[in-house]
Amino acid sequence: MIDIKKIRTDFPILKVKINGKQLVYLDNAATNQKPQVVIDSIVNYYSTFNSNIHRGVHTLSQLATDAYEEARIKLQHHFNANKSYEIILTSGTTHSINIVATGFTSLLNESDEIIVSALEHHSNIVPWQMLCERTGAILKVIPMNLKGELVMSEYDKLLSNKTKLVFVNHVSNALGTINPIKEIIDKAHSIGAAVLIDGAQACPHIKPDLQALDMDFYVASAHKLCGPTGVGILYGKEVWLNKLPPYQGGGEMIKEVTFEKTTYADLPHKFEAGTPNIAGVIAFGVAIDYLNNLGFDNIASYENELLQYATKKLLQIEGLKIYGSSKNKTAVISFNIGEIHPYDIGAIIDKLGIAVRTGHHCAQPIMDFYKIPGTIRASFSFYNTFEEVDLLYDALLKAKSMLC
Numbered sequence: 001m002i003d004i005k006k007i008r009t010d011f012p013i014l015k016v017k018i019n020g021k022q023l024v025y026l027d028n029a030a031t032n033q034k035p036q037v038v039i040d041s042i043v044n045y046y047s048t049f050n051s052n053i054h055r056g057v058h059t060l061s062q063l064a065t066d067a068y069e070e071a072r073i074k075l076q077h078h079f080n081a082n083k084s085y086e087i088i089l090t091s092g093t094t095h096s097i098n099i100v101a102t103g104f105t106s107l108l109n110e111s112d113e114i115i116v117s118a119l120e121h122h123s124n125i126v127p128w129q130m131l132c133e134r135t136g137a138i139l140k141v142i143p144m145n146l147k148g149e150l151v152m153s154e155y156d157k158l159l160s161n162k163t164k165l166v167f168v169n170h171v172s173n174a175l176g177t178i179n180p181i182k183e184i185i186d187k188a189h190s191i192g193a194a195v196l197i198d199g200a201q202a203c204p205h206i207k208p209d210l211q212a213l214d215m216d217f218y219v220a221s222a223h224k225l226c227g228p229t230g231v232g233i234l235y236g237k238e239v240w241l242n243k244l245p246p247y248q249g250g251g252e253m254i255k256e257v258t259f260e261k262t263t264y265a266d267l268p269h270k271f272e273a274g275t276p277n278i279a280g281v282i283a284f285g286v287a288i289d290y291l292n293n294l295g296f297d298n299i300a301s302y303e304n305e306l307l308q309y310a311t312k313k314l315l316q317i318e319g320l321k322i323y324g325s326s327k328n329k330t331a332v333i334s335f336n337i338g339e340i341h342p343y344d345i346g347a348i349i350d351k352l353g354i355a356v357r358t359g360h361h362c363a364q365p366i367m368d369f370y371k372i373p374g375t376i377r378a379s380f381s382f383y384n385t386f387e388e389v390d391l392l393y394d395a396l397l398k399a400k401s402m403l404c
Ligand SMILES: *Cc1c(COP(=O)(O)O)cnc(C)c1O
Pocket: 029, 030, 092, 093, 094, 095, 121, 123, 124, 169, 171, 172, 173, 198, 199, 200, 201, 221, 223
């Protein structure tokens, strides 16, 4: 069970006033808020054991190294990776995807094919387009239907012995659709293609079991999981991480350097050149503990109640249309009211303290599919309340009366 009163006291920002009103934060799909324990861990690191890792023999450096590596092991257990060195610590989802996309340059041939889905975030489209430009490989797209779901029969048709890679997000950030990734992974594997799943939008709501799902790569960002910005993971199966060349050269990623030849460090250091966000990684571990203490089953069922309540409530507003009506979706509602531009509504309800996202949500192809410039997106977290849904409803009615 979610003890909503207690949880809300864990998040200092929820007491902040915006434009003189109580903050109603409904932009959790962009980044979610941080509990006090996560904030404290960052302050504690810089106040008591700030030091560089993996190099010094001195005590502080060892304390910092231990805390950093403990966080990696927490992440390994949380995501159920086989080995801790299969968890590469990065600056976030975008960085993680670019490590894979750049690494595949030497593994693809002209006329090989890469499949992405119509539901992707730009950060999951552009790196593959750049990879295709470098290699001559061809990008294919799994289409979507009006409900905002992937058309799986079309996916079957796209798969062939030319397919080398499949990239799909676990949950769409623009619509909240939960994609059938197990089916996508198994079908790709049956023809020998590798699969990368973008978990940035799924991880805050679903605890994925990476070994059971059996994908080759999985990526996520700490800042959507109550952790700090600028930290994320790239999970890769050991065989794949050994096949990929390093992404950046620098300190920490080498075994031996001479001007004739450098040999690379073992995993995970091969992909962790330079001084990482040490405080951020440690705080990511604390955020994972915080969420596991709440329990992902509790989080998912509470958020689903919020989603059902908010969907019913908002549909009472005349002219309001929701985009994305899959039965399998997280607590995201993407909508428009009549022909009113989403930005105009967003600006008015901001004056009432309500934070939502407006625009194309880094997923322009989805907006083009629906032939709209963008949507208003309310995305919920486990610390949101039913009263906040009511405040959103009231604010939307007010905005509508001002704009119509
Ligand atoms: C947020 C998001 C990203 C990008 O994450 P960054 O932390 O900005 O690198 C990629 N994919 C999806 C589905 C996202 O929601």
